[in-house]
Amino acid sequence: MLAAGLLLGSAGTALAEEARPTADPSAPTPTAPPPGGPPQGSGPGGVTVGGAELDTRGTVVVDGAPPLPDEVVAPGWLVADAGSGAVLAARDPHGRYYPASTLKTLTLLTLLPLLDPAEVVEGTVEDEAVEGSRVGMVAGGRYPVSLLFQALVMQSGNDAANALARAAGGTDVTVRAMNEVAESIGAYDTVAGTPSGLDVAGQSSSPYDLALVFRRLVEDPAAVALLRTPLAEMPAVGDRYPGFQIHNQNPLAGTPGNLGGKTGFTDAARHTFVTAAERDGRRLVVSVMGTENTPSRAADQAASLLDWGFAAPAATEGVGRLVDSAADVSPLLPTPLPGPAGVAAPPAPAVADDERSVLVPVALAVTAAGIVVATVVGVRRAIVVVPAPVSRAPERPGRPRQGPPARGPRPPRARPPAPGAGSPSTRP
Numbered sequence: 001m002l003a004a005g006l007l008l009g010s011a012g013t014a015l016a017e018e019a020r021p022t023a024d025p026s027a028p029t030p031t032a033p034p035p036g037g038p039p040q041g042s043g044p045g046g047v048t049v050g051g052a053e054l055d056t057r058g059t060v061v062v063d064g065a066p067p068l069p070d071e072v073v074a075p076g077w078l079v080a081d082a083g084s085g086a087v088l089a090a091r092d093p094h095g096r097y098y099p100a101s102t103l104k105t106l107t108l109l110t111l112l113p114l115l116d117p118a119e120v121v122e123g124t125v126e127d128e129a130v131e132g133s134r135v136g137m138v139a140g141g142r143y144p145v146s147l148l149f150q151a152l153v154m155q156s157g158n159d160a161a162n163a164l165a166r167a168a169g170g171t172d173v174t175v176r177a178m179n180e181v182a183e184s185i186g187a188y189d190t191v192a193g194t195p196s197g198l199d200v201a202g203q204s205s206s207p208y209d210l211a212l213v214f215r216r217l218v219e220d221p222a223a224v225a226l227l228r229t230p231l232a233e234m235p236a237v238g239d240r241y242p243g244f245q246i247h248n249q250n251p252l253a254g255t256p257g258n259l260g261g262k263t264g265f266t267d268a269a270r271h272t273f274v275t276a277a278e279r280d281g282r283r284l285v286v287s288v289m290g291t292e293n294t295p296s297r298a299a300d301q302a303a304s305l306l307d308w309g310f311a312a313p314a315a316t317e318g319v320g321r322l323v324d325s326a327a328d329v330s331p332l333l334p335t336p337l338p339g340p341a342g343v344a345a346p347p348a349p350a351v352a353d354d355e356r357s358v359l360v361p362v363a364l365a366v367t368a369a370g371i372v373v374a375t376v377v378g379v380r381r382a383i384v385v386v387p388a389p390v391s392r393a394p395e396r397p398g399r400p401r402q403g404p405p406a407r408g409p410r411p412p413r414a415r416p417p418a419p420g421a422g423s424p425s426t427r428p
Contacts, residue, residue: 023193027201030268038095041189045331051320054093060319061089065312069304074291078207079309082215082283086318088309096189096204097289100264101156102272103197105213110181111168117146121167127159134159141237150232154248161196186323187212199268210274210287218259218276227260251299273298277306284309
C-alpha cells in the first residue's frame with residue numbers, strides 16, 4: 001500500500017512540475033566535496049523557498065541582532081525560530097551539500113508514523129556488512145522497531161537504517177517515500193539516495209532543508225523522546241554475542257534546553273550537524289553543513305549559533321521563513337506577452353464536463369492514497385515496485401525570486417562495539 005500510494009503520488013507530481021534532481025547509485029561514489037562548492041537548490045519554477053533574501057551564497061542576518069560568533073566557519077548553516085519559522089541568519093541556506101548521517105532525520109520523519117514499534121525485525125548478513133557506522137546488529141538477532149529507531153538516531157547505525165527500510169518494504173520504497181516526504185514539506189533541495197546518508201551521487205540536502213526536517217521532528221513528542229534517549233540495550237544473540245548498551249552520541253546532550261541532535265560525517269560531506277533547543281518557551285533549530293572539526297566542531301558551531309539566536313530579538317519577521325509545507329511554495333509562472341494594440345487576448349480554453357469528471361476522481365484517488373499510507377502498514381511488503389528511471393536535472397544558472405510565504409548506504413563479523421563507539425556515517 002505504501003508503494004502503491006507512492007506511485008500514485010509520483011505520477012500526480014510529475015504532471016504538475018518539472019523533474020526534480022535525482023540520486024544516481026550507478027555513478028561513482030563521491031569521495032570529496034564538489035570542487036567548486038555545492039550547487040544551489042530551488043523550488044518549483046526556480047523560486048527561492050522561504051523568501052528572496054535566502055537566494056544567496058553568502059550570509060544574511062536579521063536586523064538588530066548581535067554580531068555573529070567568530071567560531072562559526074561552516075560554509076553552510078542556518079538558525080531559525082522553530083515556532084514562528086522566522087530565519088534569523090543563514091549562510092548559503094540553499095546550497096545542496098552532501099548530508100551524511102543527518103539524512104537519517106528524514107528517515108526517522110518518514111518511517112516513524114508508518115512502522116509498528118513492536119514489530120520485530122531479524123538481522124541479516126547484509127546488516128552486518130553495511131558500510132560505515134554500525135550499531136552492532138548480527139544475523140539472526142531479533143530487534144524491535146522501537147530499538148532500531150533508537151539505534152538509528154543514538155548511534156547513527158547504518159545497519160539499523162537498512163533494517164528499518166526492510167521493514168518498510170525495501171530500500172527503493174523507503175527512499176522514494178523519503179523523497180516524497182521531503183517534497184511535501186517544501187524541502188526541495190533534498191534528494192535521498194540511501195536511508196542511511198551514505199554518499200551517493202546526486203544525494204543532497206541544504207541547511208534550510210535540514211532545519212525544515214528537524215523542526216518537524218521536534219514537534220512530535222515521540223521523536224523528541226527518541227532523540228533524547230540517553231542509553232538503550234541491544235539484546236544478546238545466542239551464546240556468541242552478549243547484549244550491550246548503546247549511548248546517545250549527540251554532542252549537545254545535556255546542554256540547556258537541548259531537544260536532540262544528529263551528527264554526520266563522510267569524506268564527501270565532511271562534518272554536518274542539526275539540532276534544536278528550547279529556552280524560556282522559545283525554540284530554535286540550527287543546521288551546520290560542510291565544515292571541518294577545526295578550529296571548531298560542527299556541534300560547537302551549532303551551540304554558538306543557538307546562544308546567538310536566543311540573544312537575538314524574538315519578535316522578528318526574519319530574513320526568510322521556514323515554510324510549513326509545499327503548499328506555501330508557489331512557482332512563478334511566465335507573464336504572457338501583450339498582443340497587438342486593440343486586439344483582445346483569446347479566451348482560455350473551456351474544460352468540458354466529461355474532462356472534469358475524469359480529473360476529479362484522479363485527484364481524490366491521490367488524496368485517498370496518501371491517507372491510507374499514513375494509517376495502513378500491514379500489507380506494505382506485498383507491493384513490488386519497479387524503481388523509477390534515474391535522470392539528472394541540470395542546475396539552472398539563474399532563478400526568479402519569491403517573497404516570503406504567508407505564515408499561517410561482508411567483512412568478518414565484528415564484535416558489538418564498546419559503549420559509545422558508534423560514529424556518523426563513515427568514520428573519519
